[in-house]
Amino acid sequence: MAVITIIGTNYVGAVYAAAFADLGNQVYGVDIDERKVQLLSEGISPIYEPGLDELVTRNLKAGRLRFTTCYDEAVPVSEFVFICVGTPSSFSGEADMRAVRSAAEMIGKTIRGHTIIINKSTMPIGSGDLVTSIINQVKSPDATFAVVSNPEFLREGSAVQDVFNPSRIVLGAEDREAAERVAELYSALNAPVLITDRRTAEMIKYASNAILATRISFINEIAQICEQYQADVKVVAQGMGLDPRIGPLFLDAGIGFGGSCFPKDVKALSYMAQEAGCHPQLLHAVLEINQDQRRRFVHKLQTMVGDLHQRPIAIWGLSFKQDTDDIRESPAIDVVRMLIQRGAIPRCYDPAAMDNAREVVPEAEYFDDPYEAVRGTDALLVLTPWNEFKQADLGRVADLMRQPVLLDGRNLYDPADVRRLGFRYAGVGR
Numbered sequence: 001m002a003v004i005t006i007i008g009t010n011y012v013g014a015v016y017a018a019a020f021a022d023l024g025n026q027v028y029g030v031d032i033d034e035r036k037v038q039l040l041s042e043g044i045s046p047i048y049e050p051g052l053d054e055l056v057t058r059n060l061k062a063g064r065l066r067f068t069t070c071y072d073e074a075v076p077v078s079e080f081v082f083i084c085v086g087t088p089s090s091f092s093g094e095a096d097m098r099a100v101r102s103a104a105e106m107i108g109k110t111i112r113g114h115t116i117i118i119n120k121s122t123m124p125i126g127s128g129d130l131v132t133s134i135i136n137q138v139k140s141p142d143a144t145f146a147v148v149s150n151p152e153f154l155r156e157g158s159a160v161q162d163v164f165n166p167s168r169i170v171l172g173a174e175d176r177e178a179a180e181r182v183a184e185l186y187s188a189l190n191a192p193v194l195i196t197d198r199r200t201a202e203m204i205k206y207a208s209n210a211i212l213a214t215r216i217s218f219i220n221e222i223a224q225i226c227e228q229y230q231a232d233v234k235v236v237a238q239g240m241g242l243d244p245r246i247g248p249l250f251l252d253a254g255i256g257f258g259g260s261c262f263p264k265d266v267k268a269l270s271y272m273a274q275e276a277g278c279h280p281q282l283l284h285a286v287l288e289i290n291q292d293q294r295r296r297f298v299h300k301l302q303t304m305v306g307d308l309h310q311r312p313i314a315i316w317g318l319s320f321k322q323d324t325d326d327i328r329e330s331p332a333i334d335v336v337r338m339l340i341q342r343g344a345i346p347r348c349y350d351p352a353a354m355d356n357a358r359e360v361v362p363e364a365e366y367f368d369d370p371y372e373a374v375r376g377t378d379a380l381l382v383l384t385p386w387n388e389f390k391q392a393d394l395g396r397v398a399d400l401m402r403q404p405v406l407l408d409g410r411n412l413y414d415p416a417d418v419r420r421l422g423f424r425y426a427g428v429g430r
C-alpha cells in the first residue's frame with residue numbers, strides 16, 4: 001500500500017486516481033476545478049469514459065479514494081505525487097506549461113519528508129529539469145524529492161481498460177532507485193517496464209504519438225490516390241496490414257485524427273525540432289494532410305449536392321472518436337464549422353458529445369434522436385465511428401431525407417449495400 005496524490009483529475013488523472021485506489025493504495029485526487037472535485041466526490045465522473053463511474057464509486061465507498069481542491073490535505077502525506085494536468089497547444093504550437101508550472105510550485109510548497117514526483121502529463125523534452133528547478137526554488141529545506149518521467153499511453157474511450165492493461169511502463173529518471181519505486185506501483189499489472197533517462201522517456205511519448213499520427217496521414221494520402229484510380233483504401237489497408245512488418249492498426253482512412261493528443265503533440269514536437277534548428281518536414285506533412293482531409297471532405301459534399309447555402313445537412317458524430325464526449329480538435333466539429341461558413345444548416349446528433357458541441361458551435365441544430373436529425377436533409381455526414389451508427393436503419397434514413405446522399409467520413413458502410421438502398425454514397429478513398 002502506498003499513499004499517492006494525483007494532481008489534475010480529468011481524462012488521465014481521474015482514471016489513475018481510481019485505478020491506483022482499486023489496486024489497494026490510499027489515493028488523493030487534487031484538482032483546482034471545484035465542480036469536478038464535487039462531482040467526483042459523489043461518484044460522478046465529470047467526463048464520459050466507460051467504466052469510470054463504477055471504478056470511482058467503488059473506491060470512494062472503500063475509503064481508499066478522496067478528491068479535494070487542497071494540496072495541503074494530500075501532498076504532505078503522500079510518498080508519490082503524479083502530475084496529470086493539461087499541456088495544451090499554445091498559439092505557436094509549443095506546449096503550454098502554465099498548469100505544470102503552477103502544479104510544480106504548489107507541490108514544492110507542500111512536500112514533506114521524501115517525495116517522488118512523477119510527470120505523467122505529456123511534457124516537452126527537458127521538463128523533468130524544469131519541474132525539479134521549480135520545486136527546488138520553493139520547497140522547505142528539509143524536504144527531499146526525485147522527479148521521474150512516466151509518460152502515459154492510454155486512449156480515451158478505453159482508458160479504464162488501458163490503464164489496467166498497459167502495453168508498457170516507461171520510466172525516465174536520473175535516480176534509478178526512484179524509478180524502481182515507481183515501477184513497483186505498477187507491478188500488479190505485469191507490463192514490460194523500460195527504465196531510461198528522463199529526456200529519453202519524454203521523447204518516447206512524443207515519438208509514439210507522432211508515428212501513430214503519421215500512419216493515419218499516410219493512409220489518408222493513399223486514400224486520396226485510391227480515389228483517383230478507383231481502388232479501395234479499406235482493402236488496401238487490409239492487404240498491407242497482413243504483413244507483420246506493417247501490421248493492421250492505425251490504418252483507417254477517414255476525415256483525419258483529432259483529440260487532445262495527436263494534433264497538439266505533433267505540433268509540440270515540431271516546435272521543439274525547429275527550436276533546435278532541425279527541419280521536421282515529415283511532421284509538417286502529417287499535420288498538413290490531416291487538415292486537408294477535412295477540407296476535401298466538405299469539398300466532396302459540395303460536388304455531390306451543390307451550393308450548401310440554406311441546405312439542411314445531417315451530422316452523425318461530433319466527438320473526435322467513438323466512446324468519448326471529448327471534442328477537443330475534433331475533425332467533426334471542424335466540418336460542422338465549415339458547413340456553417342458555407343451557409344448550410346447542420347442538424348447534429350452524437351450519443352455523448354452534444355453538450356460539449358453546443359458550447360463551441362451554438363449555431364448548429366441538435367437532436368436527441370439520430371433519425372430526427374436526418375429528417376428533410378439533403379445529405380447525411382457520418383463523422384465519428386460510434387457503434388450505434390454501424391448497423392443503423394439506413395432504409396429508414398433514406399425515407400426520412402429530402403434526398404438520400406451519404407458521405408461516410410469513417411468508411412463504416414459497405415458502398416454496394418448503401419447504394420442498393422438508393423443512396424448516392426461516398427466514403428474516403430474508395
Ligand SMILES: NC(=O)c1ccc[n+]([C@@H]2O[C@H](COP(=O)([O-])OP(=O)(O)OC[C@H]3O[C@@H](n4cnc5c(N)ncnc54)[C@H](O)[C@@H]3O)[C@@H](O)[C@H]2O)c1
Pocket residue numbers: 007008009010011012013030031032033036084085086087099100102103120121122123152153154155156260261
Ligand atoms: N487525454 C488522454 O487521452 C491522454 C493520454 C495520455 C496522456 N495525456 C496527457 O496527460 C495530460 C492530461 O491530459 P487530460 O486529457 O486529462 O487533460 P485535461 O486538460 O482534460 O485535464 C487536466 C485537469 O487538470 C486540472 N488542473 C489544471 N491546473 C491544475 C493545477 N495547477 N492543479 C491541479 N489541477 C489542475 C484541470 O482542472 C483538469 O481537470 C496532458 O499532458 C495530456 O497530453 C492525455
Ligand SMILES: O=c1ccn([C@@H]2O[C@H](COP(=O)(O)OP(=O)(O)O[C@H]3O[C@H](CO)[C@@H](O)[C@H](O)[C@H]3O)[C@@H](O)[C@H]2O)c(=O)[nH]1
Pocket residue numbers: 122152153154155156157209212216249250251252253254255256257258259260261262320321322
Ligand atoms: O486508424 C486510425 C486510428 C485513429 N484515427 C483517429 O485518430 C484520433 C486518435 O485516436 P486514438 O489514438 O484512438 O485516441 P486518443 O485517445 O487520442 O489516443 C492517442 O493519444 C493519447 C494521448 O497522448 C495516447 O496516450 C494514445 O496512446 C494515443 O492512441 C481519433 O480522431 C481517431 O478517429 C484514425 O483516423 N484512423
